[in-house]
Amino acid sequence: MKKESQTHGAFHSHFAESVQPLIELIDSLRVISIDKDIDLPSIAVVGDQSSGKSSVLEALSGVALPRGSEPWSGTISYHGHKETFYDPLMVDNLVIKAQNELAGNTVGISDEHITLEISSPDVCDLTLIDLPGITRVPVQDQPDDIGDQIKNLILKYISKSETIILVVVPCNVDITTTEALRMAQHADPEGYRTLAILTKPDLIDKGAETDVLKIVQGKVIPLSKGYIIVRCRGQSDINNKISLDKAINMEMEFFKNHRYFSSLLNDDKASTQCLARKLTQELVDHIKKSLPHVIEQINTRMLHVREELKMYDQGPPLEEEKMGPFLSKILIEFSDQIDELSRTGHSKDRNIHALLRPVFKKWDSHLRDTKESFDAKVKEIVDTYNEMHRGRELLTFSEFSEFEYVIQDHVAALQGPAMQTLKYVQEIVQNKFKEVCNLCFVQYPSLKCNVTKKIDEIQSKQEAKVEKRIKEFIDMEHLIFTQDKVLQKKLDESDIHQMTGLERYENIREDDMVLNSKGCALLDTRNLVPEKLSLYYEIVYQRLTDYVPMLLILLMLKDAAKTLRHQMLEMRNRADVVELLKEDSVQGRRRADLKQRLECLTQAQELINNRR
Numbered sequence: 001m002k003k004e005s006q007t008h009g010a011f012h013s014h015f016a017e018s019v020q021p022l023i024e025l026i027d028s029l030r031v032i033s034i035d036k037d038i039d040l041p042s043i044a045v046v047g048d049q050s051s052g053k054s055s056v057l058e059a060l061s062g063v064a065l066p067r068g069s070e071p072w073s074g075t076i077s078y079h080g081h082k083e084t085f086y087d088p089l090m091v092d093n094l095v096i097k098a099q100n101e102l103a104g105n106t107v108g109i110s111d112e113h114i115t116l117e118i119s120s121p122d123v124c125d126l127t128l129i130d131l132p133g134i135t136r137v138p139v140q141d142q143p144d145d146i147g148d149q150i151k152n153l154i155l156k157y158i159s160k161s162e163t164i165i166l167v168v169v170p171c172n173v174d175i176t177t178t179e180a181l182r183m184a185q186h187a188d189p190e191g192y193r194t195l196a197i198l199t200k201p202d203l204i205d206k207g208a209e210t211d212v213l214k215i216v217q218g219k220v221i222p223l224s225k226g227y228i229i230v231r232c233r234g235q236s237d238i239n240n241k242i243s244l245d246k247a248i249n250m251e252m253e254f255f256k257n258h259r260y261f262s263s264l265l266n267d268d269k270a271s272t273q274c275l276a277r278k279l280t281q282e283l284v285d286h287i288k289k290s291l292p293h294v295i296e297q298i299n300t301r302m303l304h305v306r307e308e309l310k311m312y313d314q315g316p317p318l319e320e321e322k323m324g325p326f327l328s329k330i331l332i333e334f335s336d337q338i339d340e341l342s343r344t345g346h347s348k349d350r351n352i353h354a355l356l357r358p359v360f361k362k363w364d365s366h367l368r369d370t371k372e373s374f375d376a377k378v379k380e381i382v383d384t385y386n387e388m389h390r391g392r393e394l395l396t397f398s399e400f401s402e403f404e405y406v407i408q409d410h411v412a413a414l415q416g417p418a419m420q421t422l423k424y425v426q427e428i429v430q431n432k433f434k435e436v437c438n439l440c441f442v443q444y445p446s447l448k449c450n451v452t453k454k455i456d457e458i459q460s461k462q463e464a465k466v467e468k469r470i471k472e473f474i475d476m477e478h479l480i481f482t483q484d485k486v487l488q489k490k491l492d493e494s495d496i497h498q499m500t501g502l503e504r505y506e507n508i509r510e511d512d513m514v515l516n517s518k519g520c521a522l523l524d525t526r527n528l529v530p531e532k533l534s535l536y537y538e539i540v541y542q543r544l545t546d547y548v549p550m551l552l553i554l555l556m557l558k559d560a561a562k563t564l565r566h567q568m569l570e571m572r573n574r575a576d577v578v579e580l581l582k583e584d585s586v587q588g589r590r591r592a593d594l595k596q597r598l599e600c601l602t603q604a605q606e607l608i609n610n611r612r
Helices: 019-031 053-061 088-104 144-158 179-186 209-216 235-239 243-258 262-266 272-312 322-342 352-383 385-389 400-412 417-440 445-477 484-491 496-500 519-522 526-573 587-612
Strands: 042-047 126-130 162-170 193-201 227-229
Touching: 019 272, 019 587, 042 053, 042 144, 042 179, 042 272, 053 126, 053 193, 088 179, 144 162, 144 179, 144 352, 162 179, 162 272, 179 193, 193 209, 193 272, 209 227, 243 262, 272 587, 322 417, 322 526, 352 400, 352 417, 352 526, 385 496, 400 445, 400 526, 417 445, 417 526, 445 526
Parallel strands: 042 126, 042 162, 162 193, 193 227
Antiparallel strands: none
16 A cells, blocks of 8 residues: 655645655656565564454554454555546545455455555655554455465565554553554564554543553563554544544644643653654654665676576567568577587587587496406406317417407497487487577567477487498498507517517517518417407407597487488478467566666666665
């Protein structure tokens, strides 16, 4: 609820010129709906049902307000509706109408605001949030959990550090058991933000006046902002058609002539006028204290909104003739990111090699780990050769084909892990390409769907090519071949020469440094077969550990990116531009909402800068 005054009157005589701009600043910020993004300094009014909350608000606002368990607010504006009226007597019906539209015929609650702006020379310049009265028992067709709903709504407001809590408590009840004050203590344990109003002093039982005085003096439940006691219109006054102006005069007479409470007038702890002054000063002090945090919140929100807006850019042009160039632009931007990702592995904050490297390392580890089983298999054949593997060859001769089978079987078993490596890489590249696609075309579902489909098709085709090439390479490794110099280098680096005493012999190499017939004869012993085949497997390992990753990078990443880039150009040439640039309604609304929020935040920043 918002109450404004644009002229000076009974409640404005105390109002200094330096105070007005601060309250007007917060009101201006609220008018541009900045409170949707940040918490503004405000006063929230809380009270149990029949606590006299409505009477206090009537006295402060100068108009009669609807009583009951439902929330009110509104000049009158709510849910896109705004209506200006000039007769105070219309307030009651207009607010009830708004309540019914938002909360459902006065039986439910809603957390949507109803804003009521009142301009009058006879009201204080304040913004108050009137929260629903606390209830425990559902009435009429209210839901069973109406009490919990109301409490949750109240806590949502009073828990904010920017909110002054105005607790309304009747004098004729035990203050320590009042739900409203208990909730305020929960939200504000130290009592720094809580001001309590004691109502209905005329209903106090005789002899209980001193107990009320102790409460007002803060001797029962201390509150740093203290207590103020007021005597507003009761139901009998309303029935007797006592005006608000007359009620205020009657209130002053009541306190002046009261045996116990008259002293409270001098202490500024009694009367609605005192409450108005107190609230105004408290709100101004609170605004001064909260303003740096409000500025910080605005700056932080602006930064976040701008960052999110970058994801949505400016949206497609409305003119169809401009859509083609715009489509080309965003397709090129997408293609550039894919190209950068394929060339360097980096694009914005993405690093595809950081994901591929562990996959290739796993492939390398598998190759190394299987070398041990390979060596064991060869040794087993050598150990049992004469009994299990010897064919028609003469004694002391060995059949090389038996050892070829070991290599061929071992290499054949590597095809499965190689294909699994292909699957991992395909998944990584495909996901990264789609990630770029989703970010580039976040608000264009049709375009995003088309590009995603192309990414899937290209990856599927490239996967088939790589699978064929890996199988071919595995088949080539069945040939058991390497250049003499390559194997010679492995032999020279090994311990085999020492095992045979080969280093003592001269003239065992040809001119090209490869072993001659004499050197080969010295090494041609079955006992050395495991060591020699192990050296050969090192060559196989080196070929496979490099070839498979290189093949995957070439075909799954680089060639796939090149093909995708080419298809993006083709898409532009034969595209249904209007269909491809049709925006997701959710995304479009989100961008519009972000732009509106940025505009509000910018306005808020300007308002604060102009008034500081």
